[in-house]
Amino acid sequence: MRSSAFSIAAAAAAAFFPCTAAQPLDPERLPPDKNSDGVSNRSPDLQYYGSFCGDFLGGEDSDPHAVHGIELQSGGFAVAGKYNMASSVAGGFVVTAKSKPAAWKNGKHYSLTKNQAWVTTFGNEFAISGIAAANGANAVVELGKHLYAAGFTASSKSQIVATLLKIKTETGAVEWTYRYNGGSKTSAFEGVQISTDGTGIVVSGLVDAKNAGCIEGFKSYGNPACGTAVLMKFDGGALAASGAPKAPTWTVKYNGYLTGKNVRTTGNDGYVLAASDLDEQAAIIRTDSKGELKWGQAYGDFGEVTDLAYVVDGNGKGFAMLSGQKNGDGELYGRLARVDLTTKQMIWVKSYGKLTGGKAQYKGITEGNPNKWVYHECWSIATTENNEQVILACGVGIEGCKNSDKACKADPRNNWRSFIFGADATTGSVLWYRMDNFDDINKKKVVASASEFVVVTKDGGFLATNDESCGVGILRLDPLEGTPPTTKETKAPTPVKAPTPVKETKAPTPVKTKPPTDTPKCVDDKTKRFKIGKKKLKCKQLAKMADADNKKNCKKWDKKNGWLVSNYCVKLCNTCDSPKRCKDDKKVKFIDPDDANETYSCSDLGKEFCDFRDKKKRLVKEYCRAKCKFCKKS
Numbered sequence: 001m002r003s004s005a006f007s008i009a010a011a012a013a014a015a016f017f018p019c020t021a022a023q024p025l026d027p028e029r030l031p032p033d034k035n036s037d038g039v040s041n042r043s044p045d046l047q048y049y050g051s052f053c054g055d056f057l058g059g060e061d062s063d064p065h066a067v068h069g070i071e072l073q074s075g076g077f078a079v080a081g082k083y084n085m086a087s088s089v090a091g092g093f094v095v096t097a098k099s100k101p102a103a104w105k106n107g108k109h110y111s112l113t114k115n116q117a118w119v120t121t122f123g124n125e126f127a128i129s130g131i132a133a134a135n136g137a138n139a140v141v142e143l144g145k146h147l148y149a150a151g152f153t154a155s156s157k158s159q160i161v162a163t164l165l166k167i168k169t170e171t172g173a174v175e176w177t178y179r180y181n182g183g184s185k186t187s188a189f190e191g192v193q194i195s196t197d198g199t200g201i202v203v204s205g206l207v208d209a210k211n212a213g214c215i216e217g218f219k220s221y222g223n224p225a226c227g228t229a230v231l232m233k234f235d236g237g238a239l240a241a242s243g244a245p246k247a248p249t250w251t252v253k254y255n256g257y258l259t260g261k262n263v264r265t266t267g268n269d270g271y272v273l274a275a276s277d278l279d280e281q282a283a284i285i286r287t288d289s290k291g292e293l294k295w296g297q298a299y300g301d302f303g304e305v306t307d308l309a310y311v312v313d314g315n316g317k318g319f320a321m322l323s324g325q326k327n328g329d330g331e332l333y334g335r336l337a338r339v340d341l342t343t344k345q346m347i348w349v350k351s352y353g354k355l356t357g358g359k360a361q362y363k364g365i366t367e368g369n370p371n372k373w374v375y376h377e378c379w380s381i382a383t384t385e386n387n388e389q390v391i392l393a394c395g396v397g398i399e400g401c402k403n404s405d406k407a408c409k410a411d412p413r414n415n416w417r418s419f420i421f422g423a424d425a426t427t428g429s430v431l432w433y434r435m436d437n438f439d440d441i442n443k444k445k446v447v448a449s450a451s452e453f454v455v456v457t458k459d460g461g462f463l464a465t466n467d468e469s470c471g472v473g474i475l476r477l478d479p480l481e482g483t484p485p486t487t488k489e490t491k492a493p494t495p496v497k498a499p500t501p502v503k504e505t506k507a508p509t510p511v512k513t514k515p516p517t518d519t520p521k522c523v524d525d526k527t528k529r530f531k532i533g534k535k536k537l538k539c540k541q542l543a544k545m546a547d548a549d550n551k552k553n554c555k556k557w558d559k560k561n562g563w564l565v566s567n568y569c570v571k572l573c574n575t576c577d578s579p580k581r582c583k584d585d586k587k588v589k590f591i592d593p594d595d596a597n598e599t600y601s602c603s604d605l606g607k608e609f610c611d612f613r614d615k616k617k618r619l620v621k622e623y624c625r626a627k628c629k630f631c632k633k634s
Contacts, residue, residue: 023328023329024328024329024331025326025328025329025331025333025351026351027333027351027352027353027354027368027376028350028351028352028423028428028429028430029429029430030354030355030430030433031430031431031432031433033356033357035357036356036357036358036363036364037357037358037359037363038355038356038357038358038359038362038417038434038435039433039434039435040432040433040434041432042431042432042480043432043433043434044432044434044461044462044477044478044479044480045107045477045478046107046434046436046475046476046477046478047104047105047107047461047476047477047478048100048104048105048106048107048108048109048110048474048475048476049107049108049109049110049436049438049473049474049475049476050101050104050109050110050111050112050473050474050475050476051109051110051111051112051438051468051470051471051472051473051474052064052095052111052112052117052471052472053111053468053470053471053472054083054470054471056095056112056114056117056119056471057083057085057093057119057121058083058085060470061084062083062084062085063083063084063471064081064082064083064093064095064471064472065081065082065083065220065221065467065471065472066079066080066081066095066452066453066465066466066467066472067080067081067082067138067139067218067219067220067221067379067452067453067465067467068080068081068137068138068139068140068219068452068453068465069140069452069453069455069463069464069465069474070140070141070142070455070463071455071457071458071463072096072098072099072142072169073142073458074098074099074169075099075100075458076096076097076098076099076100077096077097077100077463077474078094078095078096078097078140078142078147078169079094079095079096079140079465079472079474080092080093080094080095080137080138080139080140080149080151081093081136081137081472082132082133082135082136082137082221083121085121085123085125085135086125087127088127088129088560089123089125089126089127089134089135089154090123090132090133090134090135090136091121091122091123091135091136092121092122092123092135092136092137092149092151092152092153092163093119093120093121093122093137094119094120094137094140094147094149094165094167094172095112095117095118095119095120095472096117096118096120096147096167096169096172097112097116097117098117098118098169098170100476101116104476109438109439112474118171118172119172120149120165120167120172120173120174122135122137122153122163122165122174122177123135123136123153123154124153124154124155126154126155126156126157127157128154128157128158128160128212128213129561131212131213131215131216131217131222132216132217132221132222132527133217133218133221134153134154134160134212135151135152135153135154136151136152136218137149137150137151137165138150138151138152138188138189138190138191138205138218138219139151139189139190139191139192139262140192141192141193141194141201142169143194143200143201143239145168145169145170146166146167146168146169146175146239147166147167147168147169148164148165148166148167148192148201148239149164149165149167149192150162150163150164150189150190150191150192150203150205151163151165151188151189152187152188152189152215153179154212155179158211158212159184159185159186159212160186160187160188160212160215161179161180161181161182161186161187161188162179162180162182162187162188162189162203162205162206162207163177163178163179163180163189164177164178164189164192164203164234165177165178166178166239166244175242176241176242176243176244177244178234178244178245180207180232181247182207182208185207185208185209185210185227186209186210186211186212186214186215186227187205187206187207187208187209187227187230188205188206188215188218188224188227188259189203189204189205190204190205190206190218190219190259190260190261190262191203191204191205191260191261191262191263191273192204192263193263193264193265193271194265195233195235195265196265196267196268196269196270196271196289197235197268197289199235199236200233200234200235200236200238200239200249201233201234201239202231202232202233202234202263202271202291203231203232203234203263204229204230204231204232204259204260204261204262204263204273205229205230205259205260206224206226206227206228206229206230206258206259206260207227207228207230207253208227208228208253209224209226209227210226214226214227216527217527219306219379219452220377220379220395220450220452220467221526221527222527223261223304223306224258224259225258225276225280226258226259227258227259228253228254228255228257228258229253229254229257229258229259229260229273229275229285230251230252230253230254230260231251231252231254231260231263231271231273231285231287231291232248232249232250232251232252232291233248233249233250233251233290233291234248234249235249250290250291251291252287252290252291252292252293254273254275254285254293254296256277256278256296257275257276257277257278257283257285257296258275258276258277258278258280259275259276260273260274260275260285261273261274261275261276261305261306261307261308262274262307262308264308264309264310265310266286266310266318266341267312267318268289269288269289270286270287270288270289270294271286271287271289271291272284272285272286272287272308272310272320272341273285273287273308274305274306274307274308274322275296275305276298276305277296277298279298279300281298281299281300281302282298282299282300282302282303282304282305282322282324283296283297283298283299283305284296284297284299284308284320284322284339284341284344286341295344297339297344299322299337299339299346299349301346301349302322302324302326302335302337302346302349303324303325303326303327303335304324304325304326304335305322305323305324306323306324306325306378306379306380307322307323307324307379307380307381308320308321308322308323308381309321309323309381309382309383309390310383311383311387311390311425312387313387313426317340317341317342318341318342319338319339319340319341319347319425320338320339320341321336321337321338321339321381321383321390321425322335322336322337322339322349322381323335323336323378323379323380323381323392324378325375325376325377325378326351327522328351329372330372331353331369331372332353332375332376332377332523333351333352333353333354333376334351334352334353334376334377334378334392334394334419335349335350335351335352335378336349336350336352336378336381336390336392336423336428337349337350338425338426338428348427348428350428352376352378352392352394352421352423352430353368353369353374353376353396354368354369354374355368355374355376355396355419355433355435356368358412358417358435360446361412361415361446362412362413362417362435365412365413370411371405371408373398373401373408373411373413374396374397374398374413375396375397375398375399375523376394376395376396376419377394377395377396377450378392378393378394379393379394379395379451379452379453380392380393380451380452380453380454381393381454382454382455382456382462383425383456384422384456384460384480385456385460387425388424388425388426389422389423389424389425389431389480390422390423390425391420391421391422391423391454391456391462392420392421392422392423392454393418393420393451393452393453393454393464393465394418394419394420394421394450394451395416395417395418395419395449395450395451395452395467396413396416396417396419396435396450397413397414397415397416397417397448397450398411398413398414398416399523399524399540399571400523400524400539400540400543400569400571400572401414401543402574403543403547403550403551403572409543409544415437415446415447415448416448416449416450417435417436417437417448417449417450418435418436418437418449418450418451418464418466418473418475419433419434419435419450419451420433420434420436420451420454420462420464420475420477421433421434422480432480434477436449436475437449438466438468438473447468447469447470448468448469449466449467449468449469449473450466450467451464451465451466451475452464452465452466452467453465457476457479459479460479460480461476461477461478461479462476462477463475463476463477464476464477522570522571522576522577523570523571524539524540524543524568524569524570524571524572525539525568525569525570526538526539526540528558528563528568529558530542530556530557530558530563530565530568531558531559531560532553532556532558532565539565539568539569539571539572542565542569542572543569543572550572550573553565554566554569554572554573554575557617557618557619557622559617560617561619562613562617562618562619562622563619563622564618564619564622564623567581567622567625567630581625581631582625582626582630582631583625583626584602584603584623584624584625584626584627585602585623585624585625586601586602588601588602588618588623589601590605590614590618590620590623591614591615591616592614592615593613593614593615596615602620602623602624602627605620605624605627607627607628610624610627610628
């Protein structure tokens with residue numbers, strides 16, 4: 001086989017999750033829901049539910065997916081995420097409504113129009129095969145008259161770089177763009193917050209990843225497991241300049257930890273970051289105000305960490321609250337933990353789910369998780385001004401049904417719902433919850449919804465950024481009864497003298513804890529579309545086909561990228577716990593593109609052929625999984 005005849009394709013290891021036995025989880029008891037409508041008695045009321053679809057970003061096929069959102073000081077909102085900017089290339093976006101549309105009230109649903117908001121898009125049209133997005137915005141923060149959007153852009157077909165944009169809130173104009181200089185290595189920003197001195201910002205993320213292929217995606221469309229966690233500070237002077245900073249004020253890397261998923265201030269004395277260790281266990285990094293490591297600790301029993309919040313008790317003692325999800329005996333539930341930042345001990349960790357009731361087609365649901373069908377995924381956490389409650393933004397629904405299970409396929413929960421709940425920050429008990437979908441639910445015309453991020457608003461209410469079937473949702477809840485106004489999520493900390501810039505500092509290598517005892521979820525890949533015949537279908541769409549068709553489809557591959565369906569639709573194709581899933585396929589015979597009479601098996605090929613395709617457009621690494629270390633993440 002001649003390598004020049006093959007086309008290079010992307011790495012694709014993101015779909016596999018270990019499927020060993022895990023202990024069952026026992027979700028927290030839910031408060032009363034007297035109407036059985038999926039909204040508890042003490043839940044805050046819906047103020048409005050807005051949405052915009054693909055036409056905002058060039059057409060329905062742009063498929064915008066927001067992962068972060070904030071309330072602006074002016075009362076409007078800004079949401080950030082990714083969209084399809086070109087064929088096989090995702091771009092980043094920020095959509096901002098400087099003020100809330102006047103008509104949006106009384107708990108009704110509205111569509112955002114182009115005259116009510118401005119749109120900023122960015123990214124380079126370099127296709128990096130096998131990853132969900134080559135460009136994207138992961139978080140946004142408001143400081144003064146500007147927004148700062150943190151994310152990543154493709155600098156070539158093999159490299160992604162951490163990117164920070166300064167955007168004028170009034171007009172949406174990009175005033176400058178900073179890109180991290182990491183040499184030939186890949187980097188990305190995931191979180192951004194106002195710094196402890198109140199005059200600058202800090203951004204968290206990853207640097208020094210060996211290749212772009214390890215970045216499968218961010219937030220709910222992927223969790224990177226590569227690179228080194230990092231925190232960077234940009235002071236007020238650097239932000240105010242007319243041109244992009246040449247470098248951050250300071251940069252600190254945390255060896256032994258993967259990407260910093262988000263960062264929060266701990267008053268004026270430092271920061272806490274949500275991360276994971278090299279074994280992909282949930283972890284917390286605690287730093288001083290200059291980013292210097294105080295300590296790092298992994299928590300193997302937690303599950304998959306997605307975000308964290310900072311709270312203090314009545315004595316002024318600080319705690320970190322972790323959000324995420326965990327698989328227990330085949331059931332995926334939301335997770336919340338309380339960690340003492342003085343002793344580093346996890347005080348408790350609890351699970352959330354088994355929801356019943358609902359409106360319209362969801363009415364009459366009495367079993368919370370029949371046959372372990374329903375998944376509960378929590379992606380964000382916020383704290384109330386008094387530190388008594390934490391609010392989690394989640395999604396609940398069925399990810400996929402076994403081919404023969406008609407009852408599962410008929411379950412209305414195949415259409416996901418937004419799930420937002422408030423929990424006691426001290427005990428973890430659920431105080432209230434609600435499930436919502438966009439559109440006219442009374443006419444059963446709801447679309448699938450899931451909450452991605454939540455903040456506490458100035459009046460003590462809540463603003464959730466949702467992922468919708470057609471695009472993005474902005475869900476606004478009223479304040480809880482007796483809640484005083486707050487500016488906790490948007491105001492800057494009390495300014496103090498800015499610290500003297502320090503050079504990049506290597507943090508001590510943290511001590512590892514015991515290997516995790518939990519099992520990551522085994523689910524079908526949500527991001528990939530497989531061209532089968534004339535259609536491009538996701539795993540979820542394939543699952544709706546007849547059993548006999550899917551038996552054949554699982555053996556097929558995407559003719560453009562070479563992806564083998566059974567490698568990604570692991571639940572649909574029942575390959576999650578197959579002993580063969582990480583081994584070489586001994587039956588496959590690759591056909592030389594230049595000579596159809598020449599065929600080769602995995603044993604005939606060296607590792608240099610892993611990224612090449614044969615005459616039938618089959619990607620070698622999809623079949624020679626052991627040789628190409630397909631199941632091993634970078």
